[in-house]
Amino acid sequence: MAQAEEQQSGDALLTLEIWHPDCWTLEVTDEAPASLLAQTVFNAADGRVKGHFTVYGDSTEDIDRLVQTAAESRLTHSVTEMQNQYGVNQNRAPPGNATRELLVEYDPENTISDALASHGFIQEGPVRVQNGTEYWSVFVSDDDRDRLNERLDDIRDSHDAEITVTKIASQSSSGGNIIDRIALLSERQREIFELACRHDYYAWPREVTTRELADEAGVSKTTLLEHLRKAEAKLLDPAIDEATDSL
Incomplete structure (x- = not known):
């Protein structure tokens, strides 16, 4: 069972490394030499999930390969390239050397975001997906060690997930959205x-x-x-x- 190095009091900001089966973002970043940022994800009226993702990498060839892998994945319904970075701060430096914006449609049962939210883990910023691993920055209302691990174990069991807590910091000492900045x-x-x-x-x-x-x-x-x-x-x-x- 993963445990954090030290226990804080009050609200906490956690860094989580997550893997779970049947996730298209994990599969494509494991196969292709590029990475993803999950910018905005929402449930559509047809029951599917639509997500805005930034693909970033060292070259346009790497990005082309990831886009093709995502489009061919058994876990995606559609992959559409976006001409504009909707909802993304244009003044911020893009991560990597090349980027591309995608709108991807897929099934909600293959995501872990709802499980995290229902257990009190509130997403702090875009999720980075790299080399077959998701990197989440989440807030929790309290950081009691026993309750934290109990909630994480529930998600591990229900989603056959591997979740590692790599860092816990108090909200006041988290340095703003520094974890989000690492994605740049x-x-x-x-x-x-x-x-x-x-x-x-x-x-x-x-x-x-x-x-x-x-x-x-x-x-x-x-x-x-x-x-x-x-x-x-x-x-x-x-x-x-x-x-x-x-x-």
């Missing part, structure tokens, strides 16, 4: 930034040198610092224009 990073920027965090690069005193990080990442020191600079800029200022970012 390209794949490589996220990899380098997370590598730096794992090795306490941002600790004081610093636990690793930039040369050591660069060697582990397999890049030059200059390239590593460029990745970190752009990642830090996006995380600190989500409105920054990195549309021409080639990393």
Whole structure:
């Protein structure tokens, strides 16, 4: 059973990693080298679910492959490319190097969002789907450890799901929508930034040198610092224009 590192009091912001069967977003991101952001999802009158998704990746070829995989999936009814980013802040830098907006129609029984909401987990921002895993940021009204795990176990059992709590933070210390901002990073920027965090690069005193990080990442020191600079800029200022970012 997954448990968080520490217990907070009051409202909490949780980061969840989720896998569950028969989910088209998980299957297509596992097969194709691109990722998804679930922007807006709603139940249509015909009983199906319609969702607005941003596809992002390192190249248009990667995005083409994901769109094709989604269209051919047994779990989708229709996949339509959108010309405009409805409901998305145009001033925000797109995640990755290339993006595309999709409207996807699928069946509600293959989603886990209703189960999370009914158990008191309120979605905080867009859901990132990458490499066959969903990354959720959710609020809970209380963070009692026993009740939290009981509710998560109910969802695990009912949906045959794998759910891991990777972080719990109080609402006041969550830093706004920083988890949502992480989705603005390209794949490589996220990899380098997370590598730096794992090795306490941002600790004081610093636990690793930039040369050591660069060697582990397999890049030059200059390239590593460029990745970190752009990642830090996006995380600190989500409105920054990195549309021409080639990393």
